[in-house]
Amino acid sequence: MGEKMRAVDIKGGTGPATSLFISDAIPKPTAGTGQAVVKIKAFGLNRMDLLQREGMYPVPPQGGKILGVEFSGHIESLGDGVKEGFKIGDAVFGLAYGGAYAEYIAVSTHMLLHKPEHLSWEEAAGIPEVWITATQAMYPVGEFTKGKSILWHAGASSVSIAGIQLSKAAGASAIYVTAGSQEKIDFCVKELGATAGFNYKTQDWAKEILKATNGQGVDLVIDFVGQSYFQGNLDVAARDGHIVNLGFMSGTKLPAGVDIGAFIRKRLRYEGSSLRSRDPDYQGRLRDKLEEYMPQFQDGTFKVYVEKVMPWEKVVEAHQLMETNATKGKIICTIS
Known part of the structure; x- marks a missing residue:
């Protein structure tokens, strides 16, 4: 049997926020061609996560059953044919088709960006989906x-x-x-x-x-x-x-x-329009545009607004908070 990892799962496959739990029996991903495996430090919540949890979102084939599309963390391993400029140990953040509510994620290196030092893990995890x-x-x-x-x-x-x-x-x-x-x-x-x-x-x-x-x-x-x-x-x-x-x-x-x-x-x-259903080339062009914004995040022109940071053990409460529609900015979960 392959290695296992912890990831957020859903009792019964779909359900309310209270059906979310952390499973320790999820297969750990490996890096395919052009991919990196990232050890996740933080992930962002999005409204599509609520819909997917309830079985009301058309998940693309490459999305998988694990929720979450944006994250930050360190590169743990690399496959063949990866984008130049990335190496094991790099601090990165990025966008995926799914799988970010987990300890590890396999993702195309074309959808990763290097995390600037001035951004926290939580801020970086809240950028990709919303800004793209x-x-x-x-x-x-x-x-x-x-x-x-x-x-x-x-x-x-x-x-x-x-x-x-x-x-x-x-x-x-x-x-x-x-x-x-x-x-x-x-x-x-x-x-x-x-x-x-x-x-x-x-x-x-x-x-x-x-x-x-x-x-x-x-x-x-x-x-x-x-x-x-x-x-x-x-x-x-x-x-x-x-x-x-x-x-x-x-x-x-x-x-x-x-x-x-x-x-x-x-x-x-x-x-x-939707983003998640787009092909990798289309998403990659938008990722490149996001990279152009990095100096403006550094000089303060652009700011990441984080409403609340919660440990991922409180993912139920995080989803319930998003459901209130009372927040201003991102809800972020961290993995320790």
Whole structure:
């Protein structure tokens, strides 16, 4: 029998947060061609983990059953044909198709980055998924260019926190957000530099954004909510606007009476996208873009916002915390 390792498993294969447990009987991965085995120090939680745990996420074939796509740690071993510049012992962080809730992960070296000394293990583990997702939504999908305006829904979510910072650095003419509390809106505006924010619980955010833009709307909308925001997104999109949908937190079935006239009247594009289903070459190009950001993490232009760090023995509580939708930034688990 091969070596075993500890990893987070799910009782019954799928279930609520309380079904998570740490198993010590998971086969330890070995490095294939082009891969490194990384001994994980920390991993980041993402909303897709909650969906996958409940059997509601289309996991790509190479993803496996172990949750988690972003991590930091040391390279323990290398396979043949790996990317130049990596050696055993290197401190790295990266993105995987799955398997990060574990002591060890086998991952393509093309999806690894060297961890800068100024970033903690916890900060590094919270970068790959969210910053690459935000980059993908803005650029290859959303076709953002300097001077465009942008709306980030779920403004205090990790992806939007990254997106607001990217938008500001890239010269957006205005950055709007929606969020569910004044505290989150103040964070997005005062801490991150968004232009204005709107409370979806107490305001008609679509009407308020149209008012703020003198009826012009916004050029690019990044949405994670789906059904309940569909009409509002059509209403606030500017002429020739682009709506990028990354999730369906409110569901996928539209109610009767939705008016799609804006598609033609305003020449809109509504485009869905995901990162995890993309091929390695596509993900690799985004990884290279992330590497270009490293100096901005060092000079303080970009910041990693970590809401809470928990030992992985508390992974149940970590998932339950994410389910509250009360956090601002990443939830990170550490492995000792």
